[in-house]
Amino acid sequence: MSPVRVLLVEDEVVFSELLTMHLEDLGYEVLGPYPTAAEAQPVFHAQQPDLLLFDVGLRGEIDGIELARELLAAQPTPLIFITAFTDRETFDRARTVAPSAYLNKPFTALSVQSAVELALQNFVRPDAAAEPDDEPITHWATDMLVRDAFFLKERNMLVKVRQQDVLWIEADGRYSMLVRAGGRKHALRITLRDLAASLPPSSFVQVHRSVIINADHLEQVDPVDGTVTVSGHALPLGRSYKDLLLRRLQQVGEG
Structure with a gap:
């Protein structure tokens, strides 16, 4: 089975290198890291990553929030915002993108692992959010350890x-x-x-x-x-x- 591919966009070298190390140690494939939205955009469209890990406060014309908004409109994907929120306005803007999880700076290997697992678990594709009335659930498991x-x-x-x-x-x-x-x-x-x-x-x-x-x-x-x-x-x-x-x-x- 192919590893989960994470598109990492972080413009602080110390954090990007640390995140890359933690993600690779956990068995994930890192695309990047990229320091700007402009560098990440073509990679997203070409590689179609399984997870997005974006710093909210990217430098440049497009910050992490607007980058996420743009890319998610093209292809819904689990999203984690790397945050060091210092003001309410930034937090409220980030919430409008509906990230699957947040990763607060400074972070640890455990907090990275928890954020990724939470994002992958929380993510629901828009086309799968509603279960049509004419499609009964038919797949049932029978190999439980404790059956009662x-x-x-x-x-x-x-x-x-x-x-x-x-x-x-x-x-x-x-x-x-x-x-x-x-x-x-x-x-x-x-x-x-x-x-x-x-x-x-x-x-x-x-x-x-x-x-x-x-x-x-x-x-x-x-x-x-x-x-x-x-x-x-x-x-x-x-x-x-x-x-x-x-x-x-x-x-x-x-x-």
Whole structure:
């Protein structure tokens, strides 16, 4: 597998050399470093890097913020701003570009690694942000080590949640909201589609483009109104998911 290619634009030699060293030690391929926007622009279009690492305060006519704005308009790409914010105006301008992560000066090897991993994880392409209602999730993994539980990432820990305690999971922008019995919720920094790959198909089924339910808690299906009831809660049932759900349910009595 090819290494992640990072386009590095930093005009302070000390920082650019240090960043290059840290990135290469972590196994990433560095394009650059380049000290100006003019030098970085043709490299971006020719090489199509996997990640952008730009200093906010580049010298010259185009600073890091405007360079990022220009390049992201041409090709959405994960972006990290290298910052040493000293004023509110610069910070507010940087936020308008919606970087995936920030790397504050001075930085360490660990902070570089964390920023890159966070940016790659946070990035959602515009064409993948919405999951069409007519494209059910069909890829499910079955090789989990602990098959009756999940381990959710919360801060720096893995929290065990029993499968039977999960009621449903719904999309919430770049996050997924996992709802447990008793009402406790977990905001997970992962899209619903990516999370689905970790769920066992024997119990979990997608009923809407933004909802996956634990069928063990399914109480009622109303195909006419387009809802399912899970542990007393009414959730939407998408048209594209209705027939698949009904085929998987054991039904008795009159149709």
